[in-house]
Amino acid sequence: MLNVGKIENGFVLDHIQAGKSMSIYRDLQLGQLDCCVAIIKNAKSNKMGKKDIIKVECPVDIVNLDILGFIDHNITINIIRNGEITEKLTLRLPKEIRNVLKCKNPRCITSIEQELDQIFMLTDPEKEVYRCRYCEEKYTL
Amino acid sequence: MLNVGKIENGFVLDHIQAGKSMSIYRDLQLGQLDCCVAIIKNAKSNKMGKKDIIKVECPVDIVNLDILGFIDHNITINIIRNGEITEKLTLRLPKEIRNVLKCKNPRCITSIEQELDQIFMLTDPEKEVYRCRYCEEKYTL
Secondary structure, X not given: OOOEXXXXXXXXXXXXEOOOXXXXXXXXXXXXXXXXXXXXXXXXXXXXXXXXXXEEEOOHHHOOOOHHHHHOOOOEEEEEEOOEEEXXXXXXXXXXXXXXXXXXXXXXXXXXXXXXOOEEEEEEOOOOEEEEOOOOOEOOO | OOOEXXXXXXXEEEEEEOOOHHHHHHHOOHHHOOOEEEEEEEEEEOOOEEEEEEXXXXXXXXXXXXXXXXXXXXXXXXXXXXXXXXXXXXXXXXOEEEOOOOOOOOOOHHHHOOOOOOEEEEEEOOOOEEEEOOOOOEOOO
């Protein structure tokens, strides 16, 4: 395994399903950050066999991590301050998802007005249902 | 900086221009590998200010590194065996580049027959000129 060392201030996303780190990198728009980002693919894991890890050296509040609850609630988030893990965040489904999912309804206003934000709302937390804020189309993979 | 630890067997691409690691990851098709791959973006560098690094834990002969000479000849390749750097490769322009560049000539056979390999040959090493093997169109960025 490629060991990735210490962060001073930032966060670590651990227990990412193996092979999923690149799409999470895109969904969190980490490519736009100026800070140091490490992505480890196919790291050995006792629990999972293989896993991916993402480490980011930056103030945690400049990245919106809410979306991770939607992507995979098994991901572990460790917040690092002064080289120590100060917080472990648990993931829950976000109430609103902005500009990550796309509405597939061809008659939805967002299909026509391309500059509109794509917004989905959690309408049924139990069944994990998201619906487009504009046309109420249910999100399906 | 996010320190990335020891490889037992594999290779390290060091001194990648900051921000370029993702496109190199794609060009080398590292996403298809089953082995552990670490990408570090915006690592601190005395020489370059910032740099990217890619570390791959796999037999070095399963990745075609020739293309790196074309992408950026300042990249350093360290081959690691049994945890030690056993070789440093210097980069030179590859004689042939396969399926990385695309011929932009709309009348080229590769524009019509989509299943053909895209092949460019180094026709002028001094001026670093590559030409399409089929239509001899010069490659321009």
